[in-house]
Amino acid sequence: MTELDIRSRSAELTALTVRHTPDSGGTDCHTVSVTQGATSGRGAALHVTADNTASTAVIVRGGGALLRLYNAAGTQRLSVAADGTVTVTGSLTVSGALTAASQSVSGNLTVTGTLGVSGAATLSSTLGVTGAATLNGALTVAGTATLNGAVTVAGYTTLAGAQANSDFVVFGSLSALGPVATLGAKNGLTGVKLCGQKETAGAPTTGTWDTGDVVLDSAGVWHRCLTGGTPGTWS
Known part of the structure; x- marks a missing residue:
């Protein structure tokens, strides 16, 4: 059952526009707030579908953070800054290819496909890579790194604990912090x-x-x- 259905058949018109201009700002000032009550189903508080393959399901524009995700306890788990920086507080699992120019992961990073990093990569916890990894910037590993595929690093490499089961190629400097x-x-x-x-x-x-x-x-x-x-x- 749908309680609200707003449609526009014109290709040049927007079906719904919501504009909020408050007199004064506040931490709880939201233009649109969506809350889903307790349910036994698998529904979503917000469900967006774009049937047109040339359309984008969601476009976000903002001067501050573009996206922030919190768990039920109110702890921030993922944020996307205006400059494109992605910060993950928990573990990040990627099933396909991952290309990142600026990414921070404080938990575990697991990539089953290709990992491509064009900037500096700093990992404070465990890194597990089963495919090929190519780093064009510096690589700093403070935790344990187990590499089952080939690794190529073009920048400076600092390792506090690492195990490579395949080729590990460094075109820059390599510093092993262990004894x-x-x-x-x-x-x-x-x-x-x-x-x-x-x-x-x-x-x-x-x-x-x-x-x-x-x-x-x-x-x-x-x-x-x-x-x-x-x-x-x-x-």
């Missing part, structure tokens, strides 16, 4: 565990080391830990 960066392991070979550079010449004489740790001394000579210990046996 050990393991590189290699191609064709069944063992990866090289790079632990850093000493300020003095010779193998380490202090500290606890694991078998396979590799250290570069101040003279440019590489040393590999043959037997772990304190300080262990070095080549």
